[in-house]
Amino acid sequence: MSKKITDENGNTYVQKKPFYKRVWFIVLVVLSIVIGAVSTMGGGKDDSATKVSNSKTSSSTKSSSSSSSSKPKVSAEFTAALKSAETYASTMHMSKAAIYDQLTADAGNKFPEDAAQYAIDNVKADWNKNALETAKTYQNDMNMSTEAIRDQLTSEHGNKFTSEEADYAVQHLNE
Numbered sequence: 001m002s003k004k005i006t007d008e009n010g011n012t013y014v015q016k017k018p019f020y021k022r023v024w025f026i027v028l029v030v031l032s033i034v035i036g037a038v039s040t041m042g043g044g045k046d047d048s049a050t051k052v053s054n055s056k057t058s059s060s061t062k063s064s065s066s067s068s069s070s071k072p073k074v075s076a077e078f079t080a081a082l083k084s085a086e087t088y089a090s091t092m093h094m095s096k097a098a099i100y101d102q103l104t105a106d107a108g109n110k111f112p113e114d115a116a117q118y119a120i121d122n123v124k125a126d127w128n129k130n131a132l133e134t135a136k137t138y139q140n141d142m143n144m145s146t147e148a149i150r151d152q153l154t155s156e157h158g159n160k161f162t163s164e165e166a167d168y169a170v171q172h173l174n175e
Contacts (some may be wrong), residue, residue, distance in 0.1 A: 015045050018056060028107070031038070032107060032108075035102070035108065038087055038091065038092075040043070041132060070090070072118060073114060074118070077111065077112070077114075077115050078114075078115045078118045078119070080111075080115075081088040081103055081111045081115040081116055081118060081119035082118065082119040082122055082123060084102075084103060084109055084111075084119065085099050085103060085116075085119035085120060085123040086123055086124070086125075089123055089125035090125070093129075093133040093137075094130065094159070095131065095135050095159050095160045095161040095162075095165065096120055096125075096127060096129060097160035098118070098159055098160045099120060099123070099162075100116050100119075100120050100158070101116070103115070103119060103120075104116045127161070127162075127165050128168040128169070129164055130161075130165075131153055131159075131161045131165040131168060131169035132145075132158055132168065132169040132172055132173070133167055133168065134153060134161075135153060135166075135169035135173050136173065138153075139173060146170055146173065149166075149169070149170060149173070150166050150167075150169075150170050150174075153166040153169060153170075154166045158165035
């Protein structure tokens with residue numbers, strides 16, 4: 001809400017709220033905090049599965065030293081990017097492109113592009129299922145039409161799913 005101010009000459013000016021008091025800024029800050037909290041606490045159950053997988057891998061690679069040298073070590077930053085990507089895919093049902101953007105965004109995780117690309121290349125997700133879950137949310141919570149859902153799923157400013165993933169979601173929406 002803006003405030004009208006009249007000076008001594010009778011000129012009327014509109015004084016706007018500072019940006020930090022506007023609704024969009026507050027929503028952005030809250031969303032950033034929630035995403036940060038989700039990305040830092042994601043991985044509790046996944047860690048144990050990863051450790052089991054890693055222990056099996058390390059025991060099998062002990063027998064042949066050539067295979068252990070062919071598998072490069074991954075930096076902590078790449079591992080963190082992958083864990084964040086897994087969280088976004090499994091809890092928020094995001095698309096590959098949306099996850100990549102979130103990982104590299106200045107208002108997001110701020111990972112370097114190579115770490116984000118590593119995460120996208122290695123995250124295990126069913127992208128059709130993610131598109132379907134997102135479509136169900138649009139249908140149930142926002143009462144959107146099928147075409148509006150398809151447009152939102154594939155939009156550059158929306159979810160950034162592929163056309164094939166959006167088609168799958170729309171075809172399976174009422175099952």
